[in-house]
Amino acid sequence: xxxxxxxxxxxxxxxxxxxxxxxxxxxxxxxxxxxxxxxxxxxxxxxxxxxxxxxxxxxxxxxxxxxxxxxxxxxxxxxxxxxxxxxxxxxxxxxxxxxxxxxxxxxxxxxxxxxxxxxxxxxxxxxxxxxxxxxxxxxxxxxxxxxxxxxxxxxxxxxxxxxxxxxxxxxxxxxxxxxxxxxxxxxxxxxxxxxxxxxx
Amino acid sequence: xxxxxxxxxxxxxxxxxxxxxxxxxxxxxxxxxxxxxxxxxxxxxxxxxxxxxxxxxxxxxxxxxxxxxxxxxxxxxxxxxxxxxxxxxxxxxxxxxxxxxxxxxxxxxxxxxxxxxxxxxxxxxxxxxxxxxxxxxxxxxxxxxxxxxxxxxxxxxxxxxxxxxxxxxxxxxxxxxxxxxxxxxxxxxxxxxxxxxxxxxxxxxxxxxxxxxxxxxxxxxxxxxxxxxxxxxxxxxxxxxxxxxxxxxxxxxxxxxxxxxxxxx
Numbered sequence: 001x002x003x004x005x006x007x008x009x010x011x012x013x014x015x016x017x018x019x020x021x022x023x024x025x026x027x028x029x030x031x032x033x034x035x036x037x038x039x040x041x042x043x044x045x046x047x048x049x050x051x052x053x054x055x056x057x058x059x060x061x062x063x064x065x066x067x068x069x070x071x072x073x074x075x076x077x078x079x080x081x082x083x084x085x086x087x088x089x090x091x092x093x094x095x096x097x098x099x100x101x102x103x104x105x106x107x108x109x110x111x112x113x114x115x116x117x118x119x120x121x122x123x124x125x126x127x128x129x130x131x132x133x134x135x136x137x138x139x140x141x142x143x144x145x146x147x148x149x150x151x152x153x154x155x156x157x158x159x160x161x162x163x164x165x166x167x168x169x170x171x172x173x174x175x176x177x178x179x180x181x182x183x184x185x186x187x188x189x190x191x192x193x194x195x196x197x198x199x200x
Numbered sequence: 201x202x203x204x205x206x207x208x209x210x211x212x213x214x215x216x217x218x219x220x221x222x223x224x225x226x227x228x229x230x231x232x233x234x235x236x237x238x239x240x241x242x243x244x245x246x247x248x249x250x251x252x253x254x255x256x257x258x259x260x261x262x263x264x265x266x267x268x269x270x271x272x273x274x275x276x277x278x279x280x281x282x283x284x285x286x287x288x289x290x291x292x293x294x295x296x297x298x299x300x301x302x303x304x305x306x307x308x309x310x311x312x313x314x315x316x317x318x319x320x321x322x323x324x325x326x327x328x329x330x331x332x333x334x335x336x337x338x339x340x341x342x343x344x345x346x347x348x349x350x351x352x353x354x355x356x357x358x359x360x361x362x363x364x365x366x367x368x369x370x371x372x373x374x375x376x377x378x379x380x381x382x383x384x385x386x387x388x389x390x391x392x393x394x395x396x397x398x399x400x401x402x403x404x405x406x407x408x409x410x411x412x413x414x415x416x417x418x419x420x421x422x423x424x425x426x427x428x429x430x431x432x433x434x435x436x437x438x439x440x441x442x443x444x445x446x447x448x449x450x451x452x453x454x455x456x457x458x459x460x461x462x463x464x465x
Binding site: 035048081082084088089091092160161162163164170181182184185 | 236237240248263264265304310464
């Protein structure tokens with residue numbers, strides 16, 4: 001697909017307010033229309049307590065970078081379907097970031113199944129997938145998960161019945177790009193570029 | 201205390217089964233590797249067919265993503281979206297992500313690196329899966345078994361009697377007989393339910409009103425256990441409706457609320 005069509009496709013998918021940054025998808029390969037939608041929204045991270053796969057407990061906001069770009073995703077370790085794909089996408093993102101020396105970008109995954117996804121279970125899953133050390137795996141526990149997911153506007157419903165969702169942004173900015181559906185790793189990485197710095 | 205298990209829990213060891221390559225590929229993803237987005241590599245084991253399409257190949261959905269049925273009969277249907285498949289079209293779908301009408305399959309469907317032999321095995325498996333998943337299911341009856349015999353057979357029979365007395369489900373009653381022609385064995389259900397109970401740390405105690413009739417103070421724990429398994433099977437049959445497959449029953453056994461049958465703290 002040529003660049004004009006590509007830019008049109010991006011404009012259709014990105015619901016951009018007039019003053020916002022337009023994210024160019026600069027790929028080496030042909031840009032194809034992927035099965036995702038993306039839009040920018042106001043969102044502040046809550047500070048409900050979470051525990052990481054390494055057993056560290058802190059408020060979610062405190063656990064995550066303040067200024068640096070964040071890619072937030074969701075999973076449950078009992079998943080046998082799309083979670084494997086979203087995790088593979090994030091592994092691809094890790095590789096791309098490493099190649100680009102973009103070591104300030106943080107990837108974090110939140111469990112939507114606190115009953116089964118204990119910190120130990122998350123550690124096992126993280127190791128099985130081969131996630132890098134810097135990729136945070138977090139659980140809000142049985143009482144903290146719902147408030148966190150509600151604040152992040154993760155749709156309610158059965159654990160097995162969700163679209164993949166990624167939230168990308170600098171937490172200090174109070175704005176995130178919400179990607180719904182499966183995204184090419186390069187698309188996710190390009191959303192982390194050109195994010196405006198937060199005002200002091 | 202109407203406990204279903206003796207002090208030492210006897211868990212049936214899983215039978216070692218000879219798995220054909222087509223089955224291993226479909227269920228566990230063995231024998232192929234997957235590529236997504238033109239370059240993202242995954243092992244087949246991370247994205248086995250059954251994970252999305254169901255262990256019975258009847259399909260599923262997750263959010264807005266639909267995983268269509270891929271048993272061979274469904275693939276060959278003339279009214280299938282994207283067109284009916286034959287062996288060549290199936291290979292093109294797996295390797296190149298193309299439907300028979302040439303349209304691109306969704307991103308969620310991996311492109312597989314897979315040999316012709318593996319595809320042949322997979323096709324054979326998908327041709328047989330429907331018959332296998334519905335073995336023992338007839339228009340007016342569903343055939344189940346309790347190969348453990350003795351007290352287990354007694355317990356399952358009590359549940360079968362109760363189910364049939366209550367009118368069966370969707371025009372079918374339960375019948376019992378040999379394992380070779382049954383949809384499910386009581387031990388298969390036992391494996392699933394024992395695992396759930398173990399994980400939840402529950403010692404199963406049957407709800408008083410469900411206690412089998414005729415009630416006897418000396419009813420053997422194994423009988424009560426098999427009876428419990430039979431009750432779960434009956435409820436799963438109601439949930440699965442007319443389109444009963446082994447996978448549907450097992451799936452409901454994994455998910456239905458145990459408090460329907462057990463006194464839980």
